[in-house]
Amino acid sequence: MQIKLAKKYGFCFGVKRAIQIAEKTKNSITLGPLIHNPKEISRLEVKFGVRVEEDTQMIKNGEHVIIRTHGIPKGDLEYLKTKDVQITDATCPYVTKPQEIVEFMSKEGYQIIIFGDKTHPEVKGVMSYSTTQPIVVSSLEELKEAKIGKKIALVSQTTKQANNLLQIASYLITHCYEARIFNTICNATLDNQESARELSKEVDVMIVVGGKTSSNTKQLLNIALQNCTDSYLVEDENDLDMRWFEGKNICGITAGASTPDWIIDKVKEKIQSL
Amino acid sequence: MQIKLAKKYGFCFGVKRAIQIAEKTKNSITLGPLIHNPKEISRLEVKFGVRVEEDTQMIKNGEHVIIRTHGIPKGDLEYLKTKDVQITDATCPYVTKPQEIVEFMSKEGYQIIIFGDKTHPEVKGVMSYSTTQPIVVSSLEELKEAKIGKKIALVSQTTKQANNLLQIASYLITHCYEARIFNTICNATLDNQESARELSKEVDVMIVVGGKTSSNTKQLLNIALQNCTDSYLVEDENDLDMRWFEGKNICGITAGASTPDWIIDKVKEKIQSL
Numbered sequence: 196m197q198i199k200l201a202k203k204y205g206f207c208f209g210v211k212r213a214i215q216i217a218e219k220t221k222n223s224i225t226l227g228p229l230i231h232n233p234k235e236i237s238r239l240e241v242k243f244g245v246r247v248e249e250d251t252q253m254i255k256n257g258e259h260v261i262i263r264t265h266g267i268p269k270g271d272l273e274y275l276k277t278k279d280v281q282i283t284d285a286t287c288p289y290v291t292k293p294q295e296i297v298e299f300m301s302k303e304g305y306q307i308i309i310f311g312d313k314t315h316p317e318v319k320g321v322m323s324y325s326t327t328q329p330i331v332v333s334s335l336e337e338l339k340e341a342k343i344g345k346k347i348a349l350v351s352q353t354t355k356q357a358n359n360l361l362q363i364a365s366y367l368i369t370h371c372y373e374a375r376i377f378n379t380i381c382n383a384t385l386d387n388q389e390s391a392r393e394l395s396k397e398v399d400v401m402i403v404v405g406g407k408t409s410s411n412t413k414q415l416l417n418i419a420l421q422n423c424t425d426s427y428l429v430e431d432e433n434d435l436d437m438r439w440f441e442g443k444n445i446c447g448i449t450a451g452a453s454t455p456d457w458i459i460d461k462v463k464e465k466i467q468s469l
Numbered sequence: 470m471q472i473k474l475a476k477k478y479g480f481c482f483g484v485k486r487a488i489q490i491a492e493k494t495k496n497s498i499t500l501g502p503l504i505h506n507p508k509e510i511s512r513l514e515v516k517f518g519v520r521v522e523e524d525t526q527m528i529k530n531g532e533h534v535i536i537r538t539h540g541i542p543k544g545d546l547e548y549l550k551t552k553d554v555q556i557t558d559a560t561c562p563y564v565t566k567p568q569e570i571v572e573f574m575s576k577e578g579y580q581i582i583i584f585g586d587k588t589h590p591e592v593k594g595v596m597s598y599s600t601t602q603p604i605v606v607s608s609l610e611e612l613k614e615a616k617i618g619k620k621i622a623l624v625s626q627t628t629k630q631a632n633n634l635l636q637i638a639s640y641l642i643t644h645c646y647e648a649r650i651f652n653t654i655c656n657a658t659l660d661n662q663e664s665a666r667e668l669s670k671e672v673d674v675m676i677v678v679g680g681k682t683s684s685n686t687k688q689l690l691n692i693a694l695q696n697c698t699d700s701y702l703v704e705d706e707n708d709l710d711m712r713w714f715e716g717k718n719i720c721g722i723t724a725g726a727s728t729p730d731w732i733i734d735k736v737k738e739k740i741q742s743l
Contacts, residue, residue, distance in 0.1 A: 357643055364642055365635045368650050376638075376648045 196440060196469050199398060201390040201449035207383035209287025210453050213264045216285045217245045223259040224248045226271065227316055229285065230264050230453035231409035234431055238455075254280060264453075266290045266320035290317055293350040293379040298324040300348035305375060308332065308343070310363050311352030315410055318352050335362045345372045353381040354411035354452075356388065356418075383452060384411050391415045391449045395422035398447035400439055403428045404462050405451025412451030419449070431458050432465040440469055470714060470743050473672060475664035475723035481657035483561025484727050487538045490559045491519045497533040498522045500545065501590055503559065504538050504727035505683035508705055512729075525549060533557065538727075540564045540594035564591055567624040567653040572598040574622035579649060582606065582617070584637050585626030589684055592626050609636045619646045627655040628685035628726070630662065630692075657726060658685050665689045665723040669696035672721035674713055677702045678736050679725025686725030693723070705732050706739040714743055 206214075210230050217229055222244035228236050229245070239245040245261070248254060251271050256279040262272070266286040275282055286294075293309075301307050307329035311318040322329050332338040347367055351360045357380055367374040395401050401419040405412025407430060419426035425443070429435055440446065446466055450459050480488075484504050491503055496518040502510050503519070513519040519535070522528055525545050530553040536546070540560040549556055560568075567583075575581050581603035585592040596603050606612040621641055625634045631654055641648045669675050675693040679686025681704060693700035699717070703709055714720065720740055724733050 361639045361642060364650075365639065368635060368638055368652050369631055372652060374650045374652070376642050376650060378642050378646060378648070 196443070196466055197445045198463060198466060199394060199445060199447050201387070201394045201447065203386040203390040204448070205450040205452070205454050205456060205459060207381065207452035209264050209289060209381075213261075213285035213287070214239070216283055217261055218243055220245070220259055220261055220283055223261050223283070224254060225261045225263050226251065226254070226267050227263050227265070229261065231406040231412070232451070232453040232455065233406060234458055235453065235455045251275060254278065256280060259283065261285050263316070264290065265315070265317040266294060267316070268320055268323035270323060287353070289353050289379070289381045290320070293321045293353070293377065294324045296348065296350050296377050296379070297321055297329065298326065300375065301326040301329070305346050305348035306330070306344040308338070308347050308349045308363075308367065309352070310349065310355055310360055312410065315352060321350065321352075332363065334359075335366055338363055338366055343367070343370060346375075347371050347373070348375040348377065350377045350379045352410065353379055354384045354414060355380055356414060357385060384414075387411070387415060387449065387452060388418055391418050392422065394447040394449060395419040395426065398423060398445045399425065399443035400445075401426040401447040401449070402435070402462060402466070403449055403451070404431070404459050405454045406430060409451045409453055412454070415449055415451060419447075423447070429462060432461045435462065435465055437469065440466070470717070470740055471719045472737060472740060473668060473719060473721050475661070475668045475721065477657075477660040477664040478722070479661075479724040479726070479728050479730060479733060481655065481661075481726035483538050483563060483655075487559035487561070488513070490557055491535055492517055494519070494533055494535055494557055497535050497557070498528060499535045499537050500525065500528070500541050501537050501539070503535065505680040505686070505725070506727040506729065506732075507680060508732055509727065509729045528552065528554060530554060536560050537590070538564065539589070539591040540568060541590070542594055542597035544597060561627070563627050563653070563655045564594070567595045567627070567651065568598045570622065570624050570651050570653070571595055571603065572600065574649065575600040575603070579620050579622035580604070580618040582612070582621050582623045582637075582641065583626070584623065584629055584634055586684065589626060595624065595626075606637065608633075609640055612637055612640055617641065617644060620649075621645050621647070622649040622651065624651045624653045626684065627653055628658045628688060629654055630688060631659060658688075661685070661723065661726060662688060662692055665692050666696065668721040668723060669693040669700065672697060672719045673699065673717035675700040675721040675723070676709070676736060676740070677723055677725070678705070678733050679728045680704060683725045683727055686728070689723055689725060693721075697721070703736060706735045709736065709739055711743065714740070
């Protein structure tokens with residue numbers, strides 16, 4: 196089996212930075228998983244004593260809290276600050292940006308529109324910075340149902356696809372007087388997506404390595420499926436199914452922004468051994 | 470010959486307003502033609518003594534100057550104000566708006582991008598309000614040649630087509646960090662375009678009545694041609710060619726925003742008499 200890696204794949208700047216912070220801050224707590232990759236979260240717990248806590252109420256005085264890459268709601272951060280805990284912010288700077296934009300623009304009287312998934316931690320965090328009720332839409336169809344004002348500010352979840360953002364933006368431009376559009380899609384995400392798109396055209400089977408709750412990993416799978424119907428998402432080498440490779444010659448591999456190299460290497464080795 | 474008029478056609482709000490002003494301000498001068506319709510300009514001269522002057526230098530003290538619907542460059546207006554002339558502003562409020570936006574946004578440090586035709590008086594006027602060098606593009610191809618900054622503000626010539634504005638906007642959103650997009654396309658233009666599009670699907674031959682230098686009239690012709698290859702632009706009934714109607718049953722008529730009803734009526738009568 197010939198293996199081709201995507202030109203760009205795996206860890207982005209924000210994830211690398213967060214993991215370095217976690218490795219340096221032994222025995223700390225992250226509020227929600229630091230990144231969307233359960234295997235890497237386990238490794239941090241086993242090797243560095245970094246535990247995950249879901250609820251701010253459970254954090255005791257004297258503890259050291261790391262803010263996850265996706266950020267947390269403003270209220271949770273404010274609550275933590277009232278406690279006697281040390282806080283280290285590992286929010287990706289590309290996520291801090293839409294938080295700041297949403298706060299400033301809502302104060303300036305712009306109606307906030309967020310293109311993203313309401314249930315995703317990043318979006319929950321960004322929403323919480325709006326001083327007015329933001330509109331969150333994950334598709335153009337949802338936007339068409341919403342009542343929008345004359346002056347809007349649009350931000351995007353960092354891991355969304357640019358062509359979908361443009362659909363949303365085009366609707367707003369033709370339905371508002373002023374559309375203030377902030378392209379907060381992360382370049383690393385775009386680069387990984389572009390590389391996955393190219394590679395998926397050249398291969399017989401495509402493996403996307405990443406967490407099943409990772410938004411950008413799911414996007415990579417969707418993009419791969421557009422060109423290669425034999426595309427599969429695996430969290431690690433144990434998820435590989437030998438039948439996927441029967442009669443195939445070239446296998447492409449890409450990985451989400453929160454997938455560590457050590458997992459990608461194991462997946463590669465197992466496929467190579469076929 | 471059955472005749473069908475477009476649902477919406479002809480005079481827009483800004484043109485109606487300008488003509489009312491001109492009729493009330495007898496023996497005045499307009500700097501450039503008040504509207505883009507030579508026949509109506511002649512009528513205003515013959516009946517109300519309203520003359521056209523192309524050069525501010527030619528305007529003598531004591532005269533009454535009307536600013537045309539498309540507006541004039543800021544420098545020309547300032548020069549006029551230094552003279553002993555009375556000024557009445559008939560600039561369409563939908564054109565004043567992009568002038569104001571361009572002035573304010575350029576002062577705020579946004580790079581100004583104008584979607585429009587460099588040689589059109591409206592665009593020349595809007596350009597002149599930018600405190601920095603604006604980029605004027607009439608197509609996506611032209612935009613791709615330009616060096617654009619991180620923060621841009623986009624306005625449109627009022628008579629442009631929305632789908633072309635969206636192409637320009639989409640490029641900017643994916644190439645800038647912040648795109649501040651002002652949809653300055655005039656609704657009357659959009660309504661006339663939409664009506665022309667619908668009507669051109671139902672007829673055998675389509676007549677667009679309007680000035681040959683009128684931007685919105687030319688757009689109507691382009692839209693009509695997309696659905697009806699037998700579409701023609703006429704300034705008045707004398708431009709009609711009988712051969713266009715041979716073997717045809719239904720004729721559609723639309724008219725540019727600066728075409729008066731009295732010209733449309735004459736065109737209609739002549740076609741009806743066939």
